[in-house]
Amino acid sequence: MIGISKRILALFLVVLVIAIAIVSMVFIYRPPPPPVKKIITYASLSEMTTADPSTEFSNSVLWLPLVYETLLWYNPLTGEFTPGLAVNYTVSSDGLVWTFYLRKNAVFHDGTPVTAHAVKASIERTITLGQGAAYILEPVERVEAVDDYTVKFYLKHAAPLNKILASPYAVYIFSPRVAEHAGAQNLTDPKVAEWFNKGNDAGSGPYRLVKWDPESEVILEKFTDWWGWKEVGYPLASPNAPDVFIVKIIKDAVTQERMLRAGQIDIAEYVPPETVEDFGKDPNYIVVKTPSFQNLLLLFNTKKPPLDNPLVRQAIAHAIPYEDIVKVARAGLARVASGVIPYGMWGHFENFRYEYNLTLARQLLAEAGYPAGINKTLVLVYTAGDIYEQRTSELIHSSLAQLGITVEIRPLSWEEQWALAQKGWEDPNAAQDLFIFYWWPDVLSPITYLYNMFHSESKSFNLCYYENKEFDDLIMEAYSLEGVNPDKALELYRRAQEILYRDVPGVGLWDMVDFRVARSKIGNLDKAINPAIPTAILAQVLDVRG
């Protein structure tokens, strides 16, 4: 009896185990339900900084324009404005009074309607705090809420307020109820900044900030009440925009590449440029390239022999293998520079390239009195650790060797590089001969390039120690005319660049091309990128398939 029951028990156990196994197998292998939400993960190279829309002037620009809105949007490549919170605007004939008409269906994430009072309060908070990029609002004298949906800006002097109010910094509009949310006395109370930096948002944009972990992850979720989702034909909204947009901090380009290939991220901010070509050929990925206003320049020490001779500088300018540099240094992801103003920017001209011509270079060198090359080693400094600058330096070194010019490449930390260059104003012989570095704009005007690097009064960054009064006068006049007579200003900028082309205090080497690589299911990626908003992907524009 006992024996039988034992056998039955054993059999029962075996059957039970098999049954459990089958049931669990069925459950395990059952296909997972399709995701109800479209989730897109974007890898960022940098950690996020702060979350206060009034003062943030750094990496958080990556997500701020998704959560907050400005009155207008501006695309510097096309020169087009797109309505944001304002549907329309007018400007007085003297350019001093700007009137903006707000849309009536916009609400903040806390449910408060977006009104002229909110605009006034937001802009005034930024001006009062005076931090970050608040200086761009310097021309604003006062803001007036005429009625709930009309706001007037009075300026101290004429300025392109439409461009200013479309900046990616300092001009975001937020709910005036933040003071209440933060338990603060008023908007400028430090408690408000604290409240923002805890990961709270008070914007009106297409996404809400739902997770704020600036060192590893930021999660944004669709704000269904955003006016843009409902407006037919609005160019900055897509019906297939992601429901959840995750920003993951992945600090290494190779890791981003691996994660993209493994499907762990959908969009990479930065993969090694050398891999972009392969991604371009793979139908599973899309590559979007856009001009960037960052360029790499070579500055000559115009006060130290032999580079104090313009002919020597011209010779070198003609002995730099620009095309090869772009090919090797940036894997083709750059454009040979024409002048010192990057391609795509107003004030850029296409006829300021130096032809790579060693025969001409030798001729110029002979004319300068160096028929057999220069019997002196030129010191070229670049920022250590920057592989693009390093490769560029190596090619310049190789190419100038053919002219009989020996170049010593010296990688230095930026602080050392700059400190060495600063000596040049006092004692040009103590400074480097050749200086490689990047420039990118603080204001979207040619003046940032021309003044900083070449004006005789710009001691910090005029590291060619170039002094030319005619040039100085031209650019300052051009800048003053930019708002009033842009055609005349453009002509003066052109003439100033002609002087630079002839004197060669420095040469533009290449204008950087920005690129993003994403999985091919992500459409509209090109429209989601705006060179004025570095690193940001305007997720509301994305068309996510499948």
Added chain:
Amino acid sequence: MGLIPRDFFKFLVKRPLYTAGFIIVIAFTIIGSIAPYILTKPEDAWGVTYDLNKAFQPPSLEYPFGTDAYGRDMLNRVILGSRYSLIIAVCVVGLSLIIGVIVGLVAGYLAGFIGTILMRLTDMFLAYPPLLLAVAFASVLGRGVLTTIMALAISWWPWYARLMYVSVNSVKSAQYVEAAKVVGLSKFTIMAKYILPNSLIPVVTQSMLDMGSAILEASALSFLGVGVPPPIPEWGRLISEGWVYVSKAYWITFFPGLVLLVTVVGFNLLGDAVKEYMNPRLRSIVAKR
């Protein structure tokens, strides 16, 4: 080969692995010494020319190690690189050995106030991670072969000083030292004649083991952009620069990496061999197996 005792070779011959290590080190030394004279494409090696039409050629008879992004022959670059890696390794270890042995000897034998001061100084240097210290020094001294050597040596010697200190302490109470004191020999003579030769073995064997690490550390410095300036083909630079092309042109980073690996293994084997040879007890145990 008068410097090396004859029975060391006998010892080596019986141990093929150590023989291999010895041959690798000798080959590395010879190639490193004569590198500039055996280059078939010196312009490629020194990086004074480039030819993009030849970029990314896979290994072939013409280019046994392939070519890099500039169309330069990698074999020539690696051969020239051995010179820098050799100079750096020998100088870093040699310099550290000299400083470390002197500091350890003086501190260990004299003890007292001077000894305390010297050893606390050593501890101070030991408290910092060597690479961090080297990076800090390199950024103060500027860049180059010499500064790479200085920077690494400065972070390296305290290890030898410690080792020497311990070794001296175990020797200084030996009877022959006491005897020398009784005879009335000067402290300097005792240190130089009796303490030094008898406490040197552990430090010297350790230094052989460290040759490989020195090359790796110099490579790490290059990797961080503070080592030997471009376009000098120091091995670490070749490896780090080839890394971004690894999926497209593995050979740019693979061959320098392989050569570095073989060299480091060679030095480690030789270091083991010296250690075993110098320590008769260990030698007999191993021989009995």
